[in-house]
Amino acid sequence: MAKAFASSNDTVDKIETLEVVADGVYALTAEGDPNVGAIEGEDFLICFDARATPASAYTWLEQLRQHTDKPVKYLILSHYHAVRVLGASAFEAENILASTATAKLITERGQQDWDSEYGRMPRLFKNPEEIPGLTVPNIVTDDYTIELGGDRGTVEIKFLGRGHTAGDLVVWHSKSKTLFAGDLVEAEAALYTGDAFHFDWAGKTLDNVKAFRAENVVGGRGPVAKGLAAADAAIEQTRSFINGMLEHVGNAHRSGGTVKDAFEATHKALEPQYGQWPIFEHCLPFDVQRVWDEYEGIDWPRVWTAERDQEVWALLQG
DSSP states (O other), X not given: OOOOSTTTTOOSOOOOEEEEEETTEEEEEETTEEEEEEEEOSSOEEEEOOOSSHHHHHHHHHHHTTTOOOOEEEEEOSSOOHHHHTTGGGGOOSXXXXXXXXXXXXXXXXXXXXXXXXXXXXXXXXXXXXXOSOOOOSEEOSEEEEEOOTTSOEEEEEEOSSSSSSSOEEEEETTTTEEEEETTOOSSSOOOOTTXXXXXXXXXXXXXXXXXXXXXXXXXXXXXXXXXXHHHHHHHHHHHHHHHHHHHHHHHHHTTOOHHHHHHHHHHHHHHHHTTXXXXXXXXXXXXXXXXXXXXXXXXXXXXXXXHHHHHHHHHTO
């Protein structure tokens, strides 16, 4: 029996939990849905990622406003995917910041990604008619420092190398040793890697993430990893997932198999450990296709359209 497309059958709202990770440092997790966060400056807020629609963003901001009413001075976009950026208008942010590659990707394929992700994950797109259009950053940078004021320390925003996408940014608050890693790290959640650079990600990029020696890691999905051991475990779980795909897809490619062979071998190998984690079945066909493309020598990811999504799903997971 064919499996329902992507997350189209996932219609149950997840329980959202706002955590005060440290003084003035907040994370909202939601049982495997995309995480968001915020850091307080002396008289302003930095928010990390925007959710899929303004309506979805408002539910996060309503919870955040129970702790602080400071205005949002900076909205940091970890990367270009629609579920991370299209809710930006709700923040009324003075500045929207993204990396050089993210800005390029929004221009190059933002609309196609919007259509693709809406088809894959409709539940995340609450009141989609309220989205005013593509989110365009007014600060484009790969390295930026923000002074928080008072004794709150500084925030460093950095590009650490190609990974989940070509332009992932992380946010580091050294005073609390908290790293907002976006989808470069997942804790107890499967990875979506359809636009990834797997060889870079599993190597030097995750090495750069780990070098912070963070004691709190807010990944793209899953619980906050608290403590150095848990943070390292989340990073290494992410690396292990990627390396597992590289191994099994690579074996199929080298032996003259098909992408369907690669998918079946990878699913068989990874499902016992990761199969019960959020969005594993949804992600794996798109992940394997991208790994296959890399073995085929396609460096810059092909654009995911709603039509291509359906084609790959029918071939691999249908």
